[in-house]
Amino acid sequence: MDLQLKGRRILITGASSGIGLATARMLAAEGARLALCARDEDRLRAAITDLAEMTDVVTASCDVTDRASVNAFVDDAVGRLGGLDGMVCNAGRSLMRTLDETTDDEIRDEFDLKIFGALNVIRAGRKALADSDSASIVIVNAILSRQPELRLAVTAAARAGLLNLSRSLAGDLAPEGIRVNSVLLGLVDTGQWHRRYQESGSEHDFDTWSADIARDRGIALGRFGTADELAFPVTTLLSPLNSYMTGATLDVGGGVHRYV
Structure with missing residues (x-):
């Protein structure tokens, strides 16, 4: 199927690894032109060397919680790509702590990253997106947003x-022709989980260790997801073929959600 993304100009935050990188690769294969950022631009460039041979790619080091840094990145991307048709707000992390274990500064940092990490980028790109004939914003979030866990109390709240x-933005931006949708992820096999595996000192291999966690968390499919499995719904939400979908959420968590 042709997703009609060829030549579309898409911006992705947190693009040096995991879901951001997988989405960039999928979009490049569809012929999209890309603006990618991460905190470590050298790492980002090393990760996407093959993409530069496939399509136009703009890269930058960017702190998504710093509005000036975001504005500079987005302005440069819009200038070099000639506009903007979509964005993926993907920068994020999880703070594996109970509420009692979390400091006030860490709480502020989590809300700053989750809220302003998306809002800064959307504000900076809003005018360019409004000029597109099929503008789409995809916010990568988590099923945790609907069913909190004590081990991730502050991250869940943020x-x-x-x-x-995201729902408010969908309503605000709809008159400008900008769609806003969310993808809610469950447990995904990314660098964060591999670091936790190394820190655990487990005698099992990663697949066995992660399968035990999947069972403990009640994941129906019994395993973690992959970055590509998240990148696919993100990519399809950016497609003009999804032009009547806004304010929606897609759960991609292997059946881990417990709410109706």
């Missing part, structure tokens, strides 16, 4: 705020 904000 992600719930982001989900609520």
